[in-house]
Amino acid sequence: MNLPLAAVLAFTLISLCVAQGKKIPLSQGKRSDWKPPGAVRRPWTASLQQPWPLPIRPRQQLFPKQPRPFEKPVQPDKPLQAPKEDYGVTSLARDVKLTNYKDKVYHCQVEIGTPGQKFNMAIHTGYPASWIPSVHCPPEYTLSSHYYRRYNNASSSTYRANGKEFTALYEDGEVEGYWSQDTLKVAGLKVRNQSFGEAVLEPNMFKDMNIDGVLGLRPRAAFEGEELTVMDNMVRQKLLPAPVFSLYLNRFDSEDRDSVLTLGGTNTDYYTGEFVVAPLTRPNRWQFKIDGVQIANHSGVFSKSGCHAELDSGTPLILGPIEEVNIVHLQLGGIPLQGWPRTFLFDCAKVDSLPDLEFIVSGQKLSISSKDYIIKEYKDGEVSCYSAVEGMFWRKDETPVWVLGTAFMRAYYTLFDVGNKRIGFAKAKH
Ligand SMILES: *[C@@H]1O[C@H](CO)[C@@H](O)[C@H](O)[C@H]1NC(C)=O
Ligand SMILES: *[C@@H]1O[C@H](CO)[C@@H](O)[C@H](O)[C@H]1NC(C)=O
Numbered sequence: 110m111n112l113p114l115a116a117v118l119a120f121t122l123i124s125l126c127v128a129q130g131k132k133i134p135l136s137q138g139k140r141s142d143w144k145p146p147g148a149v150r151r152p153w154t155a156s157l158q159q160p161w162p163l164p165i166r167p168r169q170q171l172f173p174k175q176p177r178p179f180e181k182p183v184q185p186d187k188p189l190q191a192p193k194e195d196y197g198v199t200s201l202a203r204d205v206k207l208t209n210y211k212d213k214v215y216h217c218q219v220e221i222g223t224p225g226q227k228f229n230m231a232i233h234t235g236y237p238a239s240w241i242p243s244v245h246c247p248p249e250y251t252l253s254s255h256y257y258r259r260y261n262n263a264s265s266s267t268y269r270a271n272g273k274e275f276t277a278l279y280e281d282g283e284v285e286g287y288w289s290q291d292t293l294k295v296a297g298l299k300v301r302n303q304s305f306g307e308a309v310l311e312p313n314m315f316k317d318m319n320i321d322g323v324l325g326l327r328p329r330a331a332f333e334g335e336e337l338t339v340m341d342n343m344v345r346q347k348l349l350p351a352p353v354f355s356l357y358l359n360r361f362d363s364e365d366r367d368s369v370l371t372l373g374g375t376n377t378d379y380y381t382g383e384f385v386v387a388p389l390t391r392p393n394r395w396q397f398k399i400d401g402v403q404i405a406n407h408s409g410v411f412s413k414s415g416c417h418a419e420l421d422s423g424t425p426l427i428l429g430p431i432e433e434v435n436i437v438h439l440q441l442g443g444i445p446l447q448g449w450p451r452t453f454l455f456d457c458a459k460v461d462s463l464p465d466l467e468f469i470v471s472g473q474k475l476s477i478s479s480k481d482y483i484i485k486e487y488k489d490g491e492v493s494c495y496s497a498v499e500g501m502f503w504r505k506d507e508t509p510v511w512v513l514g515t516a517f518m519r520a521y522y523t524l525f526d527v528g529n530k531r532i533g534f535a536k537a538k539h
């Protein structure tokens with residue numbers, strides 16, 4: 110089935126117009142039909158041969174009921190310097206082993222409750238809340254996959270009811286439930302009174318990802334409610350030597366070591382060289398300024414005027430403003446996939462010689478090679494090569510940003526400095 114570009118554009122425009130005038134309904138535990146407008150809209154997932162899963166990046170704020178207030182850019186509270194000097198105490202930081210599920214999602218094992226109930230939780234730097242499936246999820250709303258474990262509050266001695274409604278909207282549906290509190294254990298750290306969503310309704314988009322829930326690692330904005338994030342609690346309960354965490358993400362089909370989330374510091378085993386540091390440009394997102402995106406050894410520089418990028422481990426892709434993404438692929442020689450104009454196809458025989466893609470941050474080039482931005486998909490003995498870089502629609506009231514998912518993060522060891530509101534990049538040691 111090949112949808113002409115015009116139909117795709119028309120659909121998007123219509124849906125944008127319809128969504129513009131609509132109020133977001135207050136869902137009182139009921140399933141609402143409203144879908145977030147714009148953004149990574151992919152209505153044809155089922156019928157087209159799209160090889161790549163939907164990002165688990167939520168398209169909506171955690172509490173969509175209030176408008177997002179104007180957020181002032183954050184000024185760094187001290188001169189920028191290599192974070193290594195501040196937080197080099199790696200002996201006290203904790204490493205959490207991550208499992209890379211086919212380069213689609215990275216998850217770690219977390220225990221919730223006393224005695225602990227184990228869950229595979231996707232690490233998500235684009236989302237503040239953590240959630241897991243509840244034993245109270247009615248059968249008609251469950252995925253009935255046996256590996257989906259469920260939290261049972263009745264068998265935990267440290268459970269505390271909260272009961273406030275929990276909602277998280279994703280591209281392909283919404284997770285609904287209520288907030289609860291319990292002890293959360295990760296890497297031997299015991300976080301008390303941790304709030305998390307107990308999901309009683311989940312979309313089936315998580316079915317092929319081998320995860321039970323999500324561990325939110327984005328700072329929470331004031332309008333997103335009062336529930337403290339896991340990092341908030343770890344810092345308040347003084348479990349970490351420094352209010353930071355960092356990520357090393359391995360490549361699925363290589364001999365790499367395990368992926369690692371380091372809580373409270375950096376781990377020098379996993380990176381080389383100095384950190385390139387950028388202050389956050391929105392206080393509760395891992396968002397920073399980029400001065401340009403370019404292809405190595407090409408003269409064209411995009412976004413010269415400056416743009417912003419967000420680090421989001423919740424998507425395997427690199428998402429950018431559509432026009433810029435199209436120019437990138439024009440220069441690289443990618444061909445739009447028929448019926449799927451935002452996915453670009455490459456000749457597999459040539460992908461190894463494709464030039465690097467460079468993001469300019471704090472005056473330095475952060476470059477990723479085709480090994481990172483080309484996805485190889487094997488099917489029936491044949492291999493197809495797709496670009497991980499895709500165009501993304503934005504709502505009228507949103508400023509387009511680049512979303513750097515795990516295709517980018519595999520190339521760079523990333524430091525998320527909660528205390529100083531900044532982010533650091535060092536070359537990952539594969
Ligand atoms: C567990 O949660 C259910 C549903 O919210 C509630 O009715 C029940 O009282 C809770 N169990 C305990 C032991 O608190
Ligand atoms: C957890 O909550 C209980 C009840 O509100 C309180 O007594 C206790 O001090 C809290 N523990 C921590 C570590 O915050």
Ligand SMILES: *[C@@H]1O[C@H](CO)[C@@H](O)[C@H](O)[C@H]1NC(C)=O
Nearest residue numbers: 404405406407462463464465
């Ligand atoms: C790009 O230019 C640099 C130096 O100018 C050179 O070393 C490198 O091989 C070139 N890369 C490609 C892909 O042509």
